[in-house]
Amino acid sequence: EAITTGSDIGECRAVELSEEGRPIRFNRAMYTQPADGAEASQAFFNGSLRNVLWNKLYSRELWFTSRDHNDIDVGLTVTEDTLRNTFLFPRARRYSAVEECLYFYCRRGNSVVKGGNLERLRAKLDDISTSYTRSRTHARDVLADRHALLKLEARRCNDIAWYVNEFLARNDADSLFYDLL
Numbered sequence: 719e720a721i722t723t724g725s726d727i728g729e730c731r732a733v734e735l736s737e738e739g740r741p742i743r744f745n746r747a748m749y750t751q752p753a754d755g756a757e758a759s760q761a762f763f764n765g766s767l768r769n770v771l772w773n774k775l776y777s778r779e780l781w782f783t784s785r786d787h788n789d790i791d792v793g794l795t796v797t798e799d800t801l802r803n804t805f806l807f808p809r810a811r812r813y814s815a816v817e818e819c820l821y822f823y824c825r826r827g828n829s830v831v832k833g834g835n836l837e838r839l840r841a842k843l844d845d846i847s848t849s850y851t852r853s854r855t856h857a858r859d860v861l862a863d864r865h866a867l868l869k870l871e872a873r874r875c876n877d878i879a880w881y882v883n884e885f886l887a888r889n890d891a892d893s894l895f896y897d898l899l
Contacts (some may be wrong), residue, residue: 719816723752726780726810728862732773732821740818742825745773749815757812762803765873771799776806783809786856791839796842797849797877804853804870808860832884839885843878850874859878 720728732745743807745768753761760768787805790798807813826835834842850870857870 719814720775720777723812723814725752725812726755726777727758727806727813728775729767729813729815730773730820731817732823733816733819734823734825737775737824737826744819745770749813750817752812752814755808755810755812759807759860759880760866762806763861763870765862765869767807769800769803769873771802772823780806780810786852790846790852794845794849796845796881800873800877801849801853804856818883827842833888834885836885836889839881842881846874846881847876850877 719725720805733741734743736742736744749758749761751765758767760771775873790801790805794801825832850873853870854867857867861867
């Protein structure tokens with residue numbers, strides 16, 4: 719589809735699975751018709767397109783066009799998807815998607831996203847801060863739409879809440895409170 723439409727970013731429908739193979743969530747491609755780069759970029763910043771990398775293909779040309787994109791710290795373990803897409807979507811000339819479910823993402827309980835102790839949670843929150851600070855700085859340079867910047871900020875807050883809640887769900891809040899003292 720990406721080759722046929724000349725798209726720099728191609729996306730497919732995906733399913734997230736538990737370790738046992740049970741479907742957790744289905745991700746639908748939002749656009750079934752190709753979109754020009756400006757429309758796709760706006761959709762990404764407004765949250766209409768999922769911010770993950772794993773259900774997308776990027777043209778080699780696009781991937782290497784942004785010096786800022788290529789300077790991203792490879793040590794980031796969470797929200798690097800948002801940061802990379804903040805640099806890539808505004809540079810894309812065209813975006814396309816297919817409805818077929820072509821990607822299966824396994825959500826493991828001990829993955830980088832899930833799991834870890836309090837120090838690991840702190841590191842994740844630091845990664846979120848780094849990713850969104852750089853995303854916000856770049857987005858201000860390429861977007862004229864203040865609403866899209868507010869949506870990006872809302873995404874940051876949602877990510878923080880998700881990681882904190884995921885951590886709390888795995889740990890005893892009373893013992894954590896005493897550990898923090």
